[in-house]
Amino acid sequence: MTFAEPRSADLSAGPDGTAVAGVLALRYRIAAAAVGGGPTGTVTRNYLVEDREGRRWFVKSYPPGTDLAGEREAMALGEAARAGGVPVPAVLRTVAGEVIASGGGLSVSVAEYVADAETAKGGLSGGRWAAVGEAVGLLHRVLAGHPAGPPRHVPAREVCDVERAGRRLRESLGLWAATPPPAESFAGWAHRTAARRLDALPEVAARLDGLPATLTAQVVHGDLASPNLLLRGPSVAALIDFRPPRRRSAAWELGRIVLDPRTVLARPDDWIPGLARAVDAYRAANPGLPAEELVAVPRITAGYLGCSVYPLSVPLHDPAALTPALEAYGRARHEAATVLWEGLEEAEGVLRDLLL
Known part of the structure; x- marks a missing residue:
């Protein structure tokens, strides 16, 4: 996975980075220190986020009209594979236990970042x-x-x-x-x-x-x-x-x-x-x-x-x-x-x- 260098998560990052950082703070209790562009998705817009403790997260933002129920089923399938020992990145749940956070016109999911991979x-x-x-x-x-x-x-x-x-x-x-x-x-x-x-x-x-x-x-x-x-x-x-x-x-x-x-x-x-x-x-x-x-x-x-x-x-x-x-x-x-x-x-x- 190749990412652009993370950008500052404040207003200088523009509305997208700021909105992602806001959702992460509100729904995941992640304090984003930097938000960078992730690999291009077929439909989604992806980000690499580094928090203030130096941990990195892969964030997927879903466009309006996405079948979020289907996305949840897909993520559950990945979690089932992970539970059986298949190398699948762990999904981070919101503070309310959800795999996708929706609100303010933005829906995102967060998973652990797979470092040094292609x-x-x-x-x-x-x-x-x-x-x-x-x-x-x-x-x-x-x-x-x-x-x-x-x-x-x-x-x-x-x-x-x-x-x-x-x-x-x-x-x-x-x-x-x-x-x-x-x-x-x-x-x-x-x-x-x-x-x-x-x-x-x-x-x-x-x-x-x-x-x-x-x-x-x-x-x-x-x-x-x-x-x-x-x-x-x-x-x-x-x-x-x-x-x-x-x-x-x-x-x-x-x-x-x-x-x-x-x-x-x-x-x-x-x-x-x-x-x-x-x-x-x-x-x-x-x-x-x-x-x-x-x-x-x-x-x-x-x-x-x-x-x-x-x-x-x-x-x-x-x-x-x-x-x-x-x-x-x-x-x-x-x-x-x-x-x-x-x-x-x-x-x-x-x-x-x-x-x-």
């Missing part, structure tokens, strides 16, 4: 493969007992839904047909890529026939992407930003983080042995997930990317959300799917030798 946006390498596999395995083993529901088996087509992908791609192409975007723009690239992805769906469907008939769905993190995985050296420092509890494929979530497009593209010669190290560590931490589902991780990941419309549809439905980083990520997802398909037989062979 996100996994740079990809996995070295000992990080096994560390991440172990952490995700422990997470899934702990959350398998969550009161939202025990694990159950779902058809593999629910994880990689080719029919739904076809409908959504045709919808996007129909919207573009009236006003084709400039060829050189990201929207133009997205338009062309959506057409190619639609044409490739029959081949994707044929490849997905190689998946197990059913996959284990359980309560998972829900948004276990590189920005929400914090690393410190070769170790996992924290998992952050859980989503409200819902069942999804455990193998899908494992593949989503260990085969992140940025990892696959940055290390095209290392992702298969790295995946094997991650899966081996995952299995040791969570032996309950069937081996055939772990073997299927690269096929699930490639199939999911092949069926994904995100972020191709963003220029159509939310153009204001487009950023250079999101555009680069969209291109990386498309390129990584090709790399995964090309290496699929080798990857599955390595995992079979390891697990079966």
